[in-house]
Amino acid sequence: MRNGIKVVTIGGGSSYTPELVEGFIKRYDEFPVTELWLVDIEAGKEKLHIVGELAKRMVEKAGVPMDIHLTLNRREALKNADFVTTQMRIGQIDARILDEKIPLKYDVIGQETNGPGGLFKALRTIPVVLDIVKDMEELCPKAWLINFANPAGMVTEAVLRYSNFRRVVGLCNVPIHIRMNIAEWLGVESDRVHVDFAGLNHMVFGLHVYLDGKEVTKEVIEKLTAKDQDMTMQNIASLDWEPEFIKALQAIPCPYHRYYYKTREMLEEEKKEAAENGCRGEVVKKLEAELFDLYKDPELDIKPPQLEKRGGAYYSDAACSLMASIYNNKGDIQPVNTRNNGAIASIPDDSAVEVNCVITKDGPKPMAVGDLPVPVRGLVQQIKSFERTACEAAVTGDYSTALLAMAINPLVPSDVVAKQILDEMLEAHKEYLPQFARKLETVE
Template sequence: MKQGLKITTIGGGSSYTPELIEGFIKYHHELPVREIWLVDVLEGKKKLEIVGNLARRMVKQAGVPIEIHLTLNRREALKDADFVTTQFRVGRLEARAKDEKIPLAHGVLGQETNGPGGLFKALRTIPVILEICREMKELCPKAWLINFTNPAGMITEAVLRYSPIKQVVGLCNVPIGMEMGVARLLDVDHERVRIHFAGLNHMVYGLDVFVDGISVKDQVIDLITNPKNTITMKNIHAMGWEPEFLRALNLLPCPYHNYYYKSGEMLAKELKNAKDGGTRAEIVKQLEEELFELYKDPDLAIKPPQLEQRGGAYYSEAAVRLIHSMYTDKRDIQAVNTRNNGAIASIPNESAVEVSCVITKEGPSPIVIGDLPVPVRGLVQQIKSFERVSIEAAVMGDYDTALLAMTINPLVPSDRVAKEILDEMLVAHKDYLPQFH
């Protein structure tokens, strides 16, 4: 009989991996992980070895019986896995920099998962995730896919619609980051805070906010009308909200809503940042170089605090908490990306949504909310249309469909601008878009 769990992490050479290892160490008394397989591509071999050696030191110092395996052979890593986590970036940070710079040159927001950048990240990533799913069906058919790769909502929906596996959960650190932010504002322990989430990945709203089961939404909204109390992430510059707007919205926006409700200001800020200090991708590249220098230190055997400067802080806490809850059938409530199944009335049942769910051994069970409030319903539906058309373009490799997706995104001003950006980005990312060439 198999002893313990096998975890496979695709994109194992990521700078986030030490956070994941820390999480498995923390929960080991209830989550009997025996093997963690870190897999990457040839270009990531050096980073994989650096991160893998740190992971081994962390496990040894913690005194837990987890074996760390490093490999470039994905099939070897997937065989008989219980959980597969994905955290890869097709084209690496160089591709992200193009996703940011090219739209900015056309006067359009350049961002990793929103607008043209989000479209092209999906176009590069979806064919790869579908290939991984086909291998999982063959090599580990009972495994759950826990996807952190962005754009997480589109990846989840692509797997649900076009792959042979249905055991998939998309994960984002935005909901847990928002809960942490509320906990800091109210000066309470994070465990006491719960936000009732509904929407889409990077387009999710807090419908209500609870501390010890009592609603504190009005208090939190009142607090965040003060620009000093913004709830944001390391990769998003928070502008602060107009108090009258927030009170009328009567919902807790997520940090990514800055791109939609403050498009002009965010574009101006991005253009200035790109000119003065570089795009976010260039800043992250420098951060990663510093992190990997730290990771090389043979005396380092913990996750360094500098990792929290990355936009994915709390990722491991979210990922390992989810796997732990599924394994133990804990039935706690977490916000994840999963099949809608009627949770949000105006979104198709088979689509992926980001919503608070009861986490069981059979997977997430979405909490039914009925419909989204009228003020946000249209924007969410527009982004869902963008996601659906983008996924179709990624799968079919169809130019016209990609142009349609780009044009219907609310951050792109016209079909002409969309075509200019599309043409330039198709050339820039040619090596990672075989379906279009």
């Protein structure tokens, strides 16, 4: 690598970019980013300009020699990059709103990374990421792809399964939230807490918890059963767990598990919220507008605290930490999405999993977990079956495979409902699903 580091962020006009820039500034001594290229598409040009100007002000205030480049030309940006981060949303927030609202019409949870919404986000996103990977193989084959575009697990799965590119790591902020919540419950600094994470993206469990090296799993589970303890995120309703259930599970669930273990209650909560305030995507659209109004202020030269309301806080900071660890061959432990390689015995070796890894210059090395506990194993395997089938549908554009993926998902009650939702969502998103064009022509 050259004296300085070149990072390319695809989806550079995202509201999360200021957090990414803040992370690079904080770590400049150990991770000297001298070129940051923010890339977007024509539809995101205005946001790219607003965010890019804020990024330049942040860098100027910090006094670090980092050049910010704004471009709509992805290939120009990728030349000789050292790291590429992906944080785009194909179809922008309006597509998310459809992902959430259409399933609700069929009494099915509408959520951007779970159930039908997660399937369609994958169908739109995976082909784009595979195109980016092709460009990287040509223009920056030694770069690392750090993907935090959702659904991160399925995107990682697709790159590993449908390309020859192996320098890919998927990233999620859920494990960070869990560890920080646990530290808050215990009244300690988060770096004193270690959690053994294992599972899949948005389907990860904390199997063991340690404080200063001493196991405190039972104590944490007790705290999780208390009604005044909360472990959720901005985009997920905070419904209490049944204490006896959590004690029997003997593992720390992630906030997204509520969709699977409390499906009826979460559906009713979602319908109520949608009626009163709009779906989460509509709420986020308003938050985004407010954030970009803030970003326009020429006096603003820091990441505004309002960004944490957005729901994806800590993604970018986690990405900076991961890149710094790869660059410096740190050998520290971080939970990421990567090829299983036997870490979880009940998941195929060639599948993507979310698990603690030792982070080295050669990428993440997954830490062996053995088999997942019996109470959680079946659900994780079912979701992996869904992910594998969804990836195949995204790459082939095969209607029957997409229907199978929809019906496999445990949030969809039957193959009949699966077909109804699939047909309506294919039509609604057809602009961003060219691989299904032939099927859509026959429907029309």
